[in-house]
Amino acid sequence: MSFIEQARDGDVVTLTMNRPQTRNALGHADAEEFVRVLETVALDRSVKALILTGAGSAFSAGGDIKAMALTIELRQAAAATRLDYREGIQRIPAALHALEIPTIAAVNGPAMGVGCDLACMCDLRLAAPSARFAQSFIKVGLISGDGGLWFLQRVVGPQRAAEMAFTGDPIDAAKALAWGLVAEVVEAEKLLPAAQRLAQRIAANPAATLRMSKRLMREAPFTSLDTFLQLSAGLQALAQDSPEHAAAVRAFLERGKL
Numbered sequence: 001m002s003f004i005e006q007a008r009d010g011d012v013v014t015l016t017m018n019r020p021q022t023r024n025a026l027g028h029a030d031a032e033e034f035v036r037v038l039e040t041v042a043l044d045r046s047v048k049a050l051i052l053t054g055a056g057s058a059f060s061a062g063g064d065i066k067a068m069a070l071t072i073e074l075r076q077a078a079a080a081t082r083l084d085y086r087e088g089i090q091r092i093p094a095a096l097h098a099l100e101i102p103t104i105a106a107v108n109g110p111a112m113g114v115g116c117d118l119a120c121m122c123d124l125r126l127a128a129p130s131a132r133f134a135q136s137f138i139k140v141g142l143i144s145g146d147g148g149l150w151f152l153q154r155v156v157g158p159q160r161a162a163e164m165a166f167t168g169d170p171i172d173a174a175k176a177l178a179w180g181l182v183a184e185v186v187e188a189e190k191l192l193p194a195a196q197r198l199a200q201r202i203a204a205n206p207a208a209t210l211r212m213s214k215r216l217m218r219e220a221p222f223t224s225l226d227t228f229l230q231l232s233a234g235l236q237a238l239a240q241d242s243p244e245h246a247a248a249v250r251a252f253l254e255r256g257k258l
Contacts, residue, residue, distance in 0.1 A: 012199040013041050013050050014052075015041075024056070025062060025065075042098070048207050053192060058109040097218075102202050107126065114144075114148065116164075117151060121148075127176060128185070
């Protein structure tokens with residue numbers, strides 16, 4: 001049975017982590033399928049937005065504890081474990097971050113450990129009232145090995161991220177909203193429709209411009225203003241040369257004549 005279920009509505013793709021019996025626990029073994037699906041979506045230029053959610057009562061309960069126990073029993077060399085991360089679960093943040101279309105996490109329940117990280121890897125997050133978020137790695141003597149702290153600090157700021165990382169304590173949906181971790185809290189039965197409406201609002205815009213806008217947002221924190229202005233000028237020239245831009249200007253002028 002596949003871990004990732006894929007559905008499409010027009011220009012929007014929804015990916016559902018579908019292992020409710022484990023509360024959508026995620027590990028190295030799931031990386032291959034996850035990345036393959038993301039790469040397929042990335043290559044489809046007709047897709048304009050992606051929604052990620054979980055089946056059942058949880059978004060993702062985090063790592064597979066049974067797999068952790070097995071790793072301890074096997075006493076695997078640290079060098080081999082490092083490669084497991086590089087060739088396993090770390091491929092997921094790399095693939096999600098490289099995705100040029102906007103991504104929305106519809107957090108339907110607890111997002112713990114890697115589940116919290118996965119939500120933070122998306123551009124936008126909506127949450128059900130039952131959602132909880134935790135950097136729970138420290139509770140089992142680990143760190144966020146999937147790179148989650150890189151994303152978390154950019155979402156909630158260094159002090160909030162430090163509190164979550166150093167305590168491992170969960171925060172509820174209301175606090176996640178107050179901290180800016182989620183954009184909106186939506187009743188459970190309305191969560192996925194709300195995410196779909198947001199995705200459709202995004203998808204109403206030109207595909208190429210969406211991708212360029214996301215690229216600019218990705219580059220902004222890491223470039224000087226001069227470099228960023230050069231990049232913006234180049235991408236704006238491409239946007240201005242597009243048929244979508246010309247059509248939008250004509251439509252605006254026509255509306256002004258009415």
